[in-house]
Amino acid sequence: MNTPSEDYHALLARHEAMRLRRRILAPSGSSAGEWSAEAPQAYDGTADQLLISDSLPLVDPLEELIAELYRNLFERHPYLRSLFPESMAFQQAHLAGIFRYLIGNLHRTEEMIGVFGQLGRDHRKLGVRPAHFEAFEAALIEAMRMRAGIRWTHALEQAWLRMLRLAVSAMVRGADEAIAEPPSWEATVTSHELRAPGLAVLRVRPHQPYAFEAGQYASLESPLLEQAWRPYYLARAPHPDGELEFHVRAQGADGVSDALVHGTREGGTVRLSAPRGALALPDHLPSADILLIASGTGWAPMKALLQRIDADRSRAQQVRLLLGPAGPEERAAEEMYDAAYLEAFRRGRPWLTVIAADATSARFAGPGLRALNGILPPQPGAAARQHAYLALAAETPSAGPVQAVAARLVAAGVPAEQIHHDATGMVAVTEMSASTTRTGLLSA
Structure with missing residues (x-):
């Protein structure tokens, strides 16, 4: 009341x-x-x-x-x-x-x-x-x-x-x-797991109903840094238990990400903004094949999208996931921090093909673009029937702008309007600093 x-x-x-x-x-x-x-x-x-x-x-x-x-x-x-x-x-x-x-x-x-x-x-x-x-x-x-x-x-x-x-x-x-929409949601941290040094997977449960779609992101505020908000992809499709999942990498700058990774524990609280983003799938999945291209913690929205696709297998489209690391070679071993989940999910789902880009050359603005050759169909005209969803980790020094990947897809025949990412428009304006590369992953 x-x-x-x-x-x-x-x-x-x-x-x-x-x-x-x-x-x-x-x-x-x-x-x-x-x-x-x-x-x-x-x-x-x-x-x-x-x-x-x-x-x-x-x-x-x-x-x-x-x-x-x-x-x-x-x-x-x-x-x-x-x-x-x-x-x-x-x-x-x-x-x-x-x-x-x-x-x-x-x-x-x-x-x-x-x-x-x-x-x-x-x-x-x-x-x-x-x-x-x-x-x-x-x-x-x-x-x-x-x-x-x-x-x-x-x-x-x-x-x-x-x-x-x-x-x-x-x-x-x-x-x-938006007067009828809550300005923010309080949530309790139900799980906080360090998957690698400086990388945490958080589960939170909002105190009020929180409607969102797989592929969207939300901004989070830690009580340790009031009025400081940073966006993170929701790494789980909507579930009856109401829990949300976020993948957060500390940046070493004493910001929101560091507070969430190093200063947050189970039982703590966070605040959430309304969900936003351009990666949500349409209500009715397209009959065309789907490309999911991610690096580092850009895997988070892809995880949610795969769950969403798996829940609606009324269509027979194929899904290809190209997953690359977010950092240099010395960090490659820790990059697929959710490998056990992905391997278990992949088994028994013949519609899903997972392609892991080479850890030493997965530069999505350079040699790693050649990895797209293994994910794009070689048949003439087949690329025009693809829908692509991109999320490249912002912390990736070698990833290059997501626009480079989008341009490569367009050159291969994928229509620009069928390439979806959060690298421009609202995300660039509201959530990224002027010095941050406009790439798909939103953590800061």
Whole structure:
């Protein structure tokens, strides 16, 4: 049962969302913070994109601009500091990545609206309210004015404001549309098993029903690092017992992954975001063959997808799994940390072919691409009937961008629309730092 305080804050949040939905994007010259939850109807971001790109030298480097932004924000609104993690390093790099993505894709207005609508839904877990965006906008404009000095112009400021309000309007609308969805889920750790030094398999049970699909990911927060969230693939298809499984590799940076691997024990708790991602299979499995390509802990979503496929064998498609290691040769022995499960699963399932890439040459951006020759059908036109799902471990120094694998598949005849991965769009914007390679696995 909600307390009177909880009911009041829920009503207040709803009121704010409805108020902003009725407002329209501020015309040129309007005061900060006047945006709408509705998308602009006739906005062409191409001109603003050129103007903003040309103005970047005035405020670069973006990381310093963002540091100044947060200084302004916290000086004027000290209470907002509690919405952020203790260390701001990842947050600042994360925001720099968002700005670069926004500027680089501003001409794709409809795509941007969808991307930032998802971002708004995801920000609900942080306790963000529409009024916070207004404070953020004011702090950003102040920071840009300070860095550019007399070279800053009204035209530049209006272009930045239009870009920001496009994104924020979509975020507010996305948050409003998700009003019936919990902002986060509490979960109890039911199992914590170290499979290798710095690599743990966790099972957790949410305290409330948690609906998701095999192949999706969720962001996790450890109580050891409040307000710091990192995404991890769900390594188990939905099961009646309600338990979720995650595969986490510590990064040695005292971040969320390290807290989950080294500081989490059975009986502890974590928080989960809503499930997201592009690897979920359609409701009705395609009759075409399926390619699953993974490295390192990118095996996690493939494990869930195999369970999902196994539960629906009404079709006779073949499944090929290409599995490569995530690290250099000296780590290869530990890489297939779930080998016993995979071997047991493979037995008695003739529809599944497992191809393990050579540990010393499984570089998916180089020689390892040749391993695809063993997983793609040689018959002319057969590749066009394949559906491919990719998850390459982000911690893999030799993996290369997942786009390299996607390009190899397209060259072999697999249609681009039948290649699925989480390497672009929302994942890149919301979950990856600017310096992280955009690859399939999301752990950080």
